[in-house]
Amino acid sequence: xxDAVVRALAVFDGMRAxxxxxxxxRLLSGRAHVSRLLSNARSxxxxxxxxxxxxxxxxxxxxxxxxxxxxxxxxxVRPMALGARLTGLAQPYSLAIAAFAQDEAEPAPVRVxxxxxxxxxxxxxxxxVKAVANYQLSRLARLAARAAGFDDALLLNxxxxxxxxxxxxxxxxxxxxxxxxxxxxxxxxxxxxxxxERIAGEIGVPFVRDPVTLADLWxxxxxxxxxxxxxxxxxxxxxxxxxxxxxxxxxxxxxYREAMAGGKYAGLLDFEEL
Numbered sequence: 001x002x003d004a005v006v007r008a009l010a011v012f013d014g015m016r017a018x019x020x021x022x023x024x025x026r027l028l029s030g031r032a033h034v035s036r037l038l039s040n041a042r043s044x045x046x047x048x049x050x051x052x053x054x055x056x057x058x059x060x061x062x063x064x065x066x067x068x069x070x071x072x073x074x075x076x077v078r079p080m081a082l083g084a085r086l087t088g089l090a091q092p093y094s095l096a097i098a099a100f101a102q103d104e105a106e107p108a109p110v111r112v113x114x115x116x117x118x119x120x121x122x123x124x125x126x127x128x129v130k131a132v133a134n135y136q137l138s139r140l141a142r143l144a145a146r147a148a149g150f151d152d153a154l155l156l157n158x159x160x161x162x163x164x165x166x167x168x169x170x171x172x173x174x175x176x177x178x179x180x181x182x183x184x185x186x187x188x189x190x191x192x193x194x195x196x197e198r199i200a201g202e203i204g205v206p207f208v209r210d211p212v213t214l215a216d217l218w219x220x221x222x223x224x225x226x227x228x229x230x231x232x233x234x235x236x237x238x239x240x241x242x243x244x245x246x247x248x249x250x251x252x253x254x255x256y257r258e259a260m261a262g263g264k265y266a267g268l269l270d271f272e273e274l
Contacts, residue, residue, distance in 0.1 A: 008131070009132075010083065013130055017076075027059060027060065027274070034055045043131075044083075059077045067101060072103075072104075074101070075102060077097065107230065110225065111238075114156065115156070127188060139166075158186070162211075167227065168233075170226075175221070182210070195256065199268055203252075222245060224246065
């Protein structure tokens with residue numbers, strides 16, 4: 001009878017946690033991810049009242065337990081707020097946090113299919129909310145893509161322009177600049193893309209948030225997916241079309257991974273150490 005089950009009343013977020021050599025847990029963009037979770041909860045009328053610092057501390061505790069148990073150094077941490085309108089509960093929601101250990105291998109290039117499914121219009125359930133209900137569409141698109149022999153799916157918006165991948169943002173290299181759809185084109189505002197944009201500014205790569213048409217995709221000099229789990233991963237094929245390797249996207253991916261490891265542009269990343 002829970003609203004989380006009956007009506008998909010749940011929002012979530014995900015962040016990268018690393019166990020440092022000093023034994024502390026380092027959360028990449030942790031404060032931004034938790035702030036987005038709370039903002040999305042408000043949008044879905046979930047009155048989550050825990051403060052950001054308390055959720056971050058709990059996330060670090062769960063990440064530490066997972067990493068100490070598995071012997072690995074990196075985990076994906078997922079806080080989720082759930083509607084739980086059940087008789088006898090003191091509050092109509094709960095907050096659960098899970099962590100999943102990750103391998104640190106550089107992501108392999110992927111082949112993607114343009115999905116027949118579309119992101120809904122903005123006056124339906126907004127794609128800008130990281131709500132569980134929005135991810136049924138992503139699930140179905142990815143299942144269809146994998147059944148057809150692809151790794152992932154690209155979703156268009158109601159106007160036929162690029163929105164995002166099934167579970168990541170999309171970066172398009174074209175004519176010496178990197179494009180990504182703005183959130184009003186039907187995609188989740190990506191915290192990872194915000195970081196990549198800062199790195200692009202430092203290395204002199206023009207970075208533009210503009211609508212991306214099918215013609216832009218088909219004539220792209222490179223395409224990549226970007227996200228907490230996706231990292232920055234090269235797209236080598238869209239449907240029947242081979243996609244060239246984008247040198248600008250390659251540089252951005254290299255500098256992003258180097259920054260996460262404490263390299264030259266680590267100061268552009270936001271970490272919470274607990």
